[in-house]
Every structure is written in structure tokens, then in C-alpha cells.
């Protein structure tokens with residue numbers, strides 16, 4: 236796939252370390268897909284699509300190192316290179332779905348929530364953030380979802396998922412965030428016999444399925460067969 240050069244149309248400051256950038260020219264992305272984003276003079280990184288409306292594609296970036304810091308220094312009108320949309324997407328199966336995120340993991344789940352609500356599904360979410368000042372998308376999620384639970388602290392407590400299940404009886408789970416959190420969601424889904432899908436992160440180098448840098452212990456490559464894997468795929472990793 237070729238690199239396309241696109242202009243940054245709009246930037247939203249979500250909090251002190253997170254910004255959402257909007258560009259055009261991304262062809263028919265699905266929730267869960269990612270872009271390889273090239274910042275001239277800095278590097279190329281994978282970023283999930285957090286929204287897509289009227290041809291405007293959003294992606295939400297947490298500043299963690301050099302390349303994301305360079306991204307945060309960009310202004311409206313600056314040019315970036317993109318390849319994509321890439322990778323697998325969420326199936327949007329289930330009629331009463333639960334989203335479970337940790338930190339910036341809410342980014343791909345926001346786009347999933349928007350699409351699922353448009354399809355008339357019930358959507359509930361448990362979104363974990365370390366501190367109150369890390370919370371993002373609260374207003375948009377409150378306006379969109381049938382129930383939003385925000386938790387603070389390093390771990391999303393499992394009893395929150397159990398309690399919401401008692402109340403809402405969701406039938407499919409979608410999760411993105413730190414791996415220990417997704418493993419707990421995986422264990423819950425397996426023991427409750429629910430379908431689940433996970434957006435998994437690994438260091439992406441080639442982004443084309445060639446170098447093997449992003450391979451999981453079961454041999455599946457995050458850049459190609461992922462980043463979205465279902466519960467059965469993850470049996471060989473977390474099972």
C-alpha cells in the first residue's frame with residue numbers, strides 16, 4: 236500500500252496528553268482498523284481510527300514518546316503521511332454489547348460505539364482511567380450510550396463487569412486497553428460463555444506482515460491478522 240499525504244483539518248485537545256486529529260482521504264474505515272501514520276522528520280506509528288463522519292477521519296493520540304510528541308506538535312494545515320485503513324475490524328455482533336476500555340484504549344471503541352448505536356444496538360461501557368484528569372470522551376459517550384461506568388485507578392475491577400452483567404445481560408464484549416485488563420475480560424467472557432473481541436497492541440515495525448515483530452505466541456501477527464482478535468484466537472495467548 237502506498238503512503239498518501241493528507242492535511243490535518245482539525246485538532247481537538249482532549250486532555251493534557253491526548254489530542255484527536257482529523258484528516259480526509261481515508262477510504263471506508265471500519266471500527267477496529269488502524270492507520271500507519273508517518274510524521275515527517277520523526278517516524279511512523281500505528282493509530283486506531285476513533286471516528287469517521289462526512290469523510291472526516293479522527294484518530295486520537297496519547298503522547299508517550301518521541302513520535303507521539305512530534306504528532307502533538309503538529310498544527311492544522313500540516314501534512315502527514317498515512318497508509319490504511321489496515322487490519323481487522325470489530326464484527327459488531329450482539330444486540331446488547333459491552334465495551335471495556337483502559338486509558339487510550341477507548342479510542343477504537345468510540346468508533347465502534349457510534350456505529351453500533353446507529354445499528355440500533357444497546358451499548359454499555361466500562362471505561363477505566365488512572366486519574367480523573369485522564370478521562371476523555373465522557374460527554375460524547377454519555378450522549379451515545381445506554382450506560383457508561385467510569386472507573387478510576389490502575390485496575391478495572393472485575394466486580395464492576397459482574398455487576399453490570401447482572402443488570403444488563405449483555406451478549407458480546409469488545410475490549411481495548413492494557414493487556415492484563417483484557418486478560419481479565421477474556422477470563423470473564425470465557426467463564427460466562429460470551430463472545431468477545433480484543434484490540435491487541437504490539438510494537439509494529441513493517442506493518443505489512445513481513446518482519447514478524449508483532450507476532451503473538453500463537454503465530455498470529457497483530458499488523459495483519461489483527462489488531463482485532465476474537466476470544467478463540469486469544470485462547471492460544473491468554474488461555
Ligand SMILES: Cc1cc2nc3c(=O)[nH]c(=O)nc-3n(C[C@H](O)[C@H](O)[C@H](O)COP(=O)(O)OP(=O)(O)OC[C@H]3O[C@@H](n4cnc5c(N)ncnc54)[C@H](O)[C@@H]3O)c2cc1C
Pocket residue numbers: 269278280281282283284294295296297298299300301302303304339342343435436437438439457462
Ligand atoms: C494497532 C495499534 C493501534 C494503536 N492505536 C493507538 C491509538 O489509537 N492511540 C494511541 O495513542 N496509541 C495507539 N497505539 C500505540 C501507539 O502506536 C504507540 O503509543 C506509539 O507507537 C508510540 O510511539 P512513540 O515514538 O511516541 O513512543 P516510543 O518511544 O516508541 O515508546 C514510548 C513508550 O510506549 C511504549 N510503546 C511504543 N509502542 C507501543 C505499542 N505499539 N504498544 C504498546 N506500547 C508501546 C514503549 O514501550 C515505551 O514504553 C496503537 C498501537 C497499535 C499496535
Ligand code: FES
Pocket residue numbers: 438439440441442443444445446447448449450456457458459
Ligand atoms: S510489524 Fe512486521 S509482521 Fe507485523
